[in-house]
Amino acid sequence: MKRNNGFTLVELLVAISILAILAVLGWRGLDGIVRARIALTEQMEVTRGMQLAFAQMQSDCEHLAPRSLLGNRTNLLWEEDRLTLVRKVYNENQPTQLVVVSYRVANGNLVRRESRGTRDLAQLDALWQAVASDAPSESATPVVLQGRVAAMGIQVWQGNAWRTEAMPATEGGQPVEPDGIQISLTSTGLAAPMVKSLLLGGT
Secondary structure (H helix, E strand, O other): OOOOOOHHHHHHHHHHHHHHHHHHHHHHHHHHHHHHHHHHHHHHHHHHHHHHHHHHHHHHHOOOOOOOHHHOOOOEEEEEOOOEEEEOOOOOOOOEEEEEEEEEEOOOEEEEEEEOEEEEHHHHHHHHHHHOOOOOOEEEEEEEEEEEEEEEEEEEEEOOOOOOOOOOOOOOOOOOOOEEEEEEEEEEEEEEEEEEEEEEEOO
16 A cells, blocks of 8 residues: 655654754843843943043033132032032133032932023122022023933042041131042942043043
8 A cells, every 4th residue: 555755743743843942042031132222222322421421521520610719618518419519600701600510319300400600709609509409490590411320420520649537627617629639420220330530621
């Protein structure tokens, strides 16, 4: 009797099982690649946002107003998760003005506030209080620079050393002006903090 060529039921089941296993393995590999790509994209977005925030900080720190211009008022104040400074602003065909700038980490966001410009030192005192108090104010609108920020660490280069707290005043009662500042931003999307060192009052 002539036998028909073809596959038996057992052979078909074995082939289907092998294809199913290969499909599962392929799906897992593809899923892993997609997840890794999503994570990498998120990290790149966080890093780019941090770099833009550091660029804004660099601009503010480079234009730090000297204490001599402020009648020896405070021009820089730093603490954990907060930085407040007075910077000079140059507008075309207008005299130089002073603004108060504040950086603060709040509710997982890095927030920047900038006051309106002034040339009046008494008004500058009021603007400093408004910005430092975090109270809602028309003169200082908050702008979120970066989300997913867990903490901001600040050190200043003062007296030839990095310090988290200001040096005591000299014997003449004059404070030692810091030359630089180091800011670290810790993000929930990055494995390690991003650190940037900036000059104060540069050109």
